[in-house]
Amino acid sequence: MADQNKPDSGAKFFSEILSPSELFAARSRSHKIPVRGQKDFFPNDSDEQRRRLEQSLDEHWSLISEERVEKLGNLVKATWIPSEQRVELQSPAGKFWQTMGFSANGKQHLLPEEALYLMECGNLQVFYRDLPLSIQDGYERFLSSSTVSLQQYQVFGHLKRLGYVVHRFDPSSVPSSYARQLNLPPSRDRAGKQLKRKRSASPTLTSGRTEVQDESTAVRMEEDECDEEKDKKLLESHLTSSPGTSGTQTAAQSSADEDGSRTWWMTDVLRDRSDPRSASGCTHWDFGSIPFPDLGSSGHHSSSLSPPDPSLLPGSLAVGACDVAPWRRRINLREVKMSSKEQTRDKDKHRWDINRDREVRRCRNWAEYRELLARREGKRKGRPAHLWNREVTPLHDPTRPITTEELLDKISVTESTHLLEGASRLKASDEWRICFNVYQPDTVADFKKSSPGKPYSRMCVCSFDGPVPDLRAVKLLAFQSGDVPVVFAVVDHGDISFYTFKDFQLPTDVQP
Amino acid sequence: MATEGEVKTSEDAPPTGKVSTRFDLEKETELRFEVEAGEAAEQVELELLTGMAEVFGSELNRNKKYTFGPGSKIAVFTWQGCSVNLYGKPEVAYVSKDTPMLLYLNTHAALEQMRKQAERDNERGPRVMVVGPTDVGKSTVCRLLLSYAVRVGRRPTLVELDVGQSGVSVPGTVSALCIERPADVEEGFSVQAPLVYHFGSTTPGTNIKLYNKLTSRLAEVFSQRCEVNRKASVGGCIINTCGWVKGSGYQALVHCASAFEVDVVLVLDHERLYNELKRDLPHFVRVVLLPKSGGVVERSKECRRDARDEKIREYFYGFRGVSFYPFSFEVRFSDVRIYKIGAPSIPDSCLPLGMSQDDTQLKMVPVTPGRDLTYHVLSVSSAEDGEEGARKDIVESPVCGFIVVTNVDTQTQVMKVLSPSPRPLPRHTLLIMDIRFMDMK
Numbered sequence: 001m002a003d004q005n006k007p008d009s010g011a012k013f014f015s016e017i018l019s020p021s022e023l024f025a026a027r028s029r030s031h032k033i034p035v036r037g038q039k040d041f042f043p044n045d046s047d048e049q050r051r052r053l054e055q056s057l058d059e060h061w062s063l064i065s066e067e068r069v070e071k072l073g074n075l076v077k078a079t080w081i082p083s084e085q086r087v088e089l090q091s092p093a094g095k096f097w098q099t100m101g102f103s104a105n106g107k108q109h110l111l112p113e114e115a116l117y118l119m120e121c122g123n124l125q126v127f128y129r130d131l132p133l134s135i136q137d138g139y140e141r142f143l144s145s146s147t148v149s150l151q152q153y154q155v156f157g158h159l160k161r162l163g164y165v166v167h168r169f170d171p172s173s174v175p176s177s178y179a180r181q182l183n184l185p186p187s188r189d190r191a192g193k194q195l196k197r198k199r200s201a202s203p204t205l206t207s208g209r210t211e212v213q214d215e216s217t218a219v220r221m222e223e224d225e226c227d228e229e230k231d232k233k234l235l236e237s238h239l240t241s242s243p244g245t246s247g248t249q250t251a252a253q254s255s256a257d258e259d260g261s262r263t264w265w266m267t268d269v270l271r272d273r274s275d276p277r278s279a280s281g282c283t284h285w286d287f288g289s290i291p292f293p294d295l296g297s298s299g300h301h302s303s304s305l306s307p308p309d310p311s312l313l314p315g316s317l318a319v320g321a322c323d324v325a326p327w328r329r330r331i332n333l334r335e336v337k338m339s340s341k342e343q344t345r346d347k348d349k350h351r352w353d354i355n356r357d358r359e360v361r362r363c364r365n366w367a368e369y370r371e372l373l374a375r376r377e378g379k380r381k382g383r384p385a386h387l388w389n390r391e392v393t394p395l396h397d398p399t400r401p402i403t404t405e406e407l408l409d410k411i412s413v414t415e416s417t418h419l420l421e422g423a424s425r426l427k428a429s430d431e432w433r434i435c436f437n438v439y440q441p442d443t444v445a446d447f448k449k450s451s452p453g454k455p456y457s458r459m460c461v462c463s464f465d466g467p468v469p470d471l472r473a474v475k476l477l478a479f480q481s482g483d484v485p486v487v488f489a490v491v492d493h494g495d496i497s498f499y500t501f502k503d504f505q506l507p508t509d510v511q512p
Numbered sequence: 513m514a515t516e517g518e519v520k521t522s523e524d525a526p527p528t529g530k531v532s533t534r535f536d537l538e539k540e541t542e543l544r545f546e547v548e549a550g551e552a553a554e555q556v557e558l559e560l561l562t563g564m565a566e567v568f569g570s571e572l573n574r575n576k577k578y579t580f581g582p583g584s585k586i587a588v589f590t591w592q593g594c595s596v597n598l599y600g601k602p603e604v605a606y607v608s609k610d611t612p613m614l615l616y617l618n619t620h621a622a623l624e625q626m627r628k629q630a631e632r633d634n635e636r637g638p639r640v641m642v643v644g645p646t647d648v649g650k651s652t653v654c655r656l657l658l659s660y661a662v663r664v665g666r667r668p669t670l671v672e673l674d675v676g677q678s679g680v681s682v683p684g685t686v687s688a689l690c691i692e693r694p695a696d697v698e699e700g701f702s703v704q705a706p707l708v709y710h711f712g713s714t715t716p717g718t719n720i721k722l723y724n725k726l727t728s729r730l731a732e733v734f735s736q737r738c739e740v741n742r743k744a745s746v747g748g749c750i751i752n753t754c755g756w757v758k759g760s761g762y763q764a765l766v767h768c769a770s771a772f773e774v775d776v777v778l779v780l781d782h783e784r785l786y787n788e789l790k791r792d793l794p795h796f797v798r799v800v801l802l803p804k805s806g807g808v809v810e811r812s813k814e815c816r817r818d819a820r821d822e823k824i825r826e827y828f829y830g831f832r833g834v835s836f837y838p839f840s841f842e843v844r845f846s847d848v849r850i851y852k853i854g855a856p857s858i859p860d861s862c863l864p865l866g867m868s869q870d871d872t873q874l875k876m877v878p879v880t881p882g883r884d885l886t887y888h889v890l891s892v893s894s895a896e897d898g899e900e901g902a903r904k905d906i907v908e909s910p911v912c913g914f915i916v917v918t919n920v921d922t923q924t925q926v927m928k929v930l931s932p933s934p935r936p937l938p939r940h941t942l943l944i945m946d947i948r949f950m951d952m953k
Contacts, residue, residue: 314664361795
């Protein structure tokens with residue numbers, strides 16, 4: 001007895017019984033999927049092209065309309081549970097159980113994409129409200145924004161047909177780089193893993209892509225700017241403030257680090273941003289009103305210091321006046337012994353007070369003084385002013401010789417970056433995410449769902465119409481994936497192409 | 513004034529036989545005592561009985577016993593008058609009225625006034641450089657000023673540029689440390705999350721170019737911190753420098769002043785240096801001459817070496833060698849890359865055309881591991897592993913820790929190291945120091 005599952009005739013479903021000749025025909029029918037062949041990119045209005053197109057379309061239509069003949073005994077029965085977005089098996093699972101499905105509450109379940117794939121393969125019959133679902137019904141019901149999208153299913157099916165084991169990707173299952181370094185076993189038990197599979201978020205995008213994108217690029221620009229500034233700091237803070245994790249600072253420090261309160265870069269309430277320059281070198285102290293007990297400036301001040309304001313002292317100490325005179329007599333006046341070499345150098349320099357210079361006197365702080373020095377330096381070296389005194393200056397000062405390697409470093413203005421560089425700081429985005437873990441076909445024989453091991457690669461599904469992943473997305477996904485390569489499956493109306501980004505270094509001609 | 517006698521009856525008495533000496537200090541005087549150096553020397557305990565007193569700016573708790581190990585040189589100062597007990601036999605112990613503490617306190621008051629102004633005007637706080645020849649109490653003045661600043665609620669930063677006797681990390685490094693509480697009377701400032709850079713030698717003269725580079729780097733990082741942390745910015749910093757004040761050493765001081773954009777320079781007991789700095793620093797920098805304390809003792813070369821050794825031991829074993837338990841494990845030569853910063857100088861005629869001698873001082877020279885590596889202290893650079901291109905960044909990367917090579921086996925290409933944390937090493941770029949440490953206690 002055979003049953004047919006015709007996509008367009010649900011009503012006549014049970015009434016149809018095939019004759020033996022029809023059964024034979026069905027069995028001996030070719031199971032090959034027609035080859036699509038070369039794709040024409042451009043209509044050239046030729047008869048030949050039109051004929052080829054029609055023929056191809058016919059083949060596809062006939063393929064789709066073909067009756068699927070399966071033995072009822074070979075079909076696993078299952079029920080669709082829409083509230084939980086999964087399929088519960090009613091009869092014992094087949095061979096597919098090795099790589100698909102999960103058990104929960106003592107029942108065997110399949111994820112919608114797995115169920116749909118098995119339906120298409122002719123291994124599964126899914127009932128909903130006691131009526132069997134056709135494959136078309138399956139497409140309609142199983143693929144939704146809360147499960148997987150059509151594109152994702154296409155990739156899934158494509159990989160499955162090629163023999164790969166494909167699982168949904170769960171970000172929490174990826175061990176951190178630290179755990180990998182220590183070679184920690186992944187923290188999951190059998191049940192936990194299976195629950196994880198069930199709970200894993202559906203890889204479908206839920207938000208409108210274009211809107212999100214505009215918004216996120218704007219945000220990204222801002223973030224990038226900040227990132228650059230923070231880059232150095234963050235790097236250092238990462239390294240210096242966490243000696244506990246990186247290992248070799250003393251134990252006292254690592255314990256202090258655990259509470260996380262004491263780091264070199266700890267920030268407090270930021271001062272208002274309106275005046276960013278105030279804290280960087282524009283200070284101007286009036287040392288006339290700040291009384292330092294200076295023994296050197298004899299004559300300028302009286303010989304006794306007035307008592308300091310108690311509010312400035314620790315513990316509100318109150319002290320009396322201080323007589324400076326005896327200290328003045330006691331200060332070390334001995335000549336510094338200089339070697340003859342140092343003496344001659346001293347003379348050569350012809351030292352004089354820099355503060356006699358009127359220009360120096362005019363400087364009010366270090367920034368101005370330094371600028372003055374730099375200006376003079378530039379003048380002395382006779383560098384052409386039109387080149388060096390503007391915002392844009394030559395990359396390298398020819399009077400300062402450096403090695404060829406450094407010079408090459410300097411002129412390679414765009415620096416190469418590694419895929420994982422800075423990726424840990426990126427925020428996860430909704431726009432790009434990894435959908436599937438893919439395991440190689442040759443592992444199927446001893447594949448265990450409870451401990452699948454390290455995937456061969458991870459799939460990110462995207463569309464040909466959509467945007468190309470930018471560096472940020474590539475970095476983010478590469479970081480999320482850890483040491484497993486990320487492959488971009490690009491779907492073009494059923495055609496799937498795979499792309500991956502690889503780290504490489506440009507060769508340098510000069511060896512250090 | 514001092515009364516001596518055996519303490520036998522009171523319940524908190526020390527083990528019998530320890531001599532107790534009572535000192536009654538008048539207002540603004542200090543008790544100075546030294547503990548005998550050497551292995552067999554007895555520790556001396558200090559207890560405050562009445563009144564208030566401080567040790568280098570940190571207040572003493574009443575009726576608490578402070579222990580000072582061999583070689584300690586301590587001054588207990590009181591503003592109001594107090595009485596203290598010393599248990600044990602100090603090498604010297606006397607009361608002196610002759611202390612410059614009032615001058616130092618006035619200095620603090622002036623700095624605090626600057627901090628107040630900075631806080632009010634949303635500016636940065638005073639950056640102070642303490643200079644002077646060796647053995648005038650530079651580190652003590654720094655500790656004093658920092659402790660006072662913390663006690664009035666500031667968060668100053670200690671910048672330690674004395675590569676010979678670092679108060680923060682092991683010798684041969686320059687470092688910066690945020691000070692959040694007064695120094696412990698016995699241990700000094702608590703060293704938590706310092707920023708440390710590798711220098712590699714105990715005198716700046718071995719590689720003055722590197723020294724200046726690291727000074728600039730520290731200044732840069734400190735300024736960045738001031739940008740994000742207002743409190744640190746107001747607190748300012750106090751820079752402790754080397755005792756080398758001639759020739760290149762002097763140039764290094766001027767460079768440091770410029771790099772940190774210091775506002776105040778405190779010159780301790782050296783008039784010539786004071787006059788030179790007045791001449792070579794722009795007028796808006798206040799140069800102040802201060803006397804040294806009469807209690808400062810000159811330290812011999814051996815004494816300095818011992819202090820360095822003790823500091824390294826403290827890094828691995830904790831204060832007084834009791835709190836930490838370092839690890840010892842083997843490291844394969846192939847797993848690490850060891851560098852020395854600065855190539856030996858070569859005659860100018862041998863240099864490539866257009867190269868100057870200066871370039872070699874910052875060069876990373878790979879070191880082939882061999883038997884002569886034994887006992888050397890190595891810094892573990894925090895520079896990322898792997899990138900050959902980033903080699904020159906290693907010089908400017910902070911250090912995440914130190915290890916000591918205890919044994920080298922050239923046959924199996926393995927060396928044994930002493931390390932504060934278990935294997936593996938967090939990074940694999942090691943920088944060799946000239947300093948050696950033999951773990952023999």
